[in-house]
Amino acid sequence: MDILKDIIEQHFISPEKQEILILLKKYDLADLILKHGTLLIEQIQKHLSTNNKAPLPILSSSASNLLVAINSKVTLITDPFEKRKIQQAVANLSVRMFASIIKLFPNDALEVLKAVQEGLQSTSSLWSYDYNDIDQLMHLSGFYEMIQSIDGSNAAKKIKKIEQGPISFLKWTKKCDTGFLTSELKEKGWIKSQNGFVKLFDNQDESLKVHWNTNYRYELARLLFMLHEKDFIRPVPSKGYFAIAERHIVDFAEKPLPKNALKKLSSKMTQEPDKYKEIISEVDELINKLNSR
Structure with missing residues (x-):
């Protein structure tokens, strides 16, 4: 749970940190996200032992699998307010996770994001998810434009601040x-x-x-x-x-x-x-x- 807590600690403001963690646990999402993140790290480490390039198929598949796993839980939430809060929290956590991966491969930053987007798009099409909503929750379009505007060697330094969402x-x-x-x-x-x-x-x-x-x-x-x-x-x-x-x-x-x-x-x-x-x-x-x- 330390990895998940670290991400929440960095991303959310103080009044919300415990509330988000409680909600994630309430709907069995905390362990799911933690296991997914741990598995992804293991896969990347294994890949890097033989190849320094970004593992694009792994990242695309990971994004797809995480989306399906999360959605299978979220669709069961009956409270619309809690459902949206969970969707926003998971989107923010996922972006943080993939942003961390992009920092590992600064020269492949654009390709990494493309792989994530393609995984989400194909899965959304297959399962009839609303990809536009996913894109807005994760600010992927803004993220993509930002990466395009900078060269790969500087991506790891500059991709720190994700496009700000709506004013609360x-x-x-x-x-x-x-x-x-x-x-x-x-x-x-x-x-x-x-x-x-x-x-x-x-x-x-x-x-x-x-x-x-x-x-x-x-x-x-x-x-x-x-x-x-x-x-x-x-x-x-x-x-x-x-x-x-x-x-x-x-x-x-x-x-x-x-x-x-x-x-x-x-x-x-x-x-x-x-x-x-x-x-x-x-x-x-x-x-x-x-x-x-």
Whole structure:
């Protein structure tokens, strides 16, 4: 499991690492990916004992086999949110694995990626998978264009950053209208304006600033925790909801929150509920009202 943990540690932000590993284990994907990666390493090592060129047939076959194996598990997942999160996580892990292989063969970088793509394309055609979705999840087209733009000898150094995916945001699940929530927050003096706060949801504007009275920062942490817990909000595509909120929330003087502040505050309240029972009670009462609408 060390190989898989290492990849997750490098690729995912802190709030998500354990969640991703739990999901992978839940659907029997952790051992599958680990075994596949271990087998691929053994095959490459055996190949390199007699040939310094990239083992293209092995890589194409490996990509194909991994896709079929993963899909056989993913199709059984009934929760669409968890299914998509698993697809995104597996895609990111797979890209990391193949990027590491490309670094071993810098002069064959383009051929390696072609072999992986061809394996995925032929398998998708055979099994009626949506290759376009696979390509988007793994950012293969952008990866391919990047390799084409650089010469092979520099590929290993330059293929480190995969094309950035969609900007993460907080999705309001529409269990109820946001109007009641924002009116309550405004009445309590926690927010500057209703229209301003509602922009925190379903918004991919990276420059967005949402004002919150940071005298009530514990209330904010509890509110976000409960909104997520009760499925009023979801992080899209798969980033931590606290981290997304911290990108946008500022105090009334435009000062941003410290990094990881909300997660730490939420953890403190979880660990010491008696100490923060009034805050917890007030926020939970608001969520209960929201839940009943």
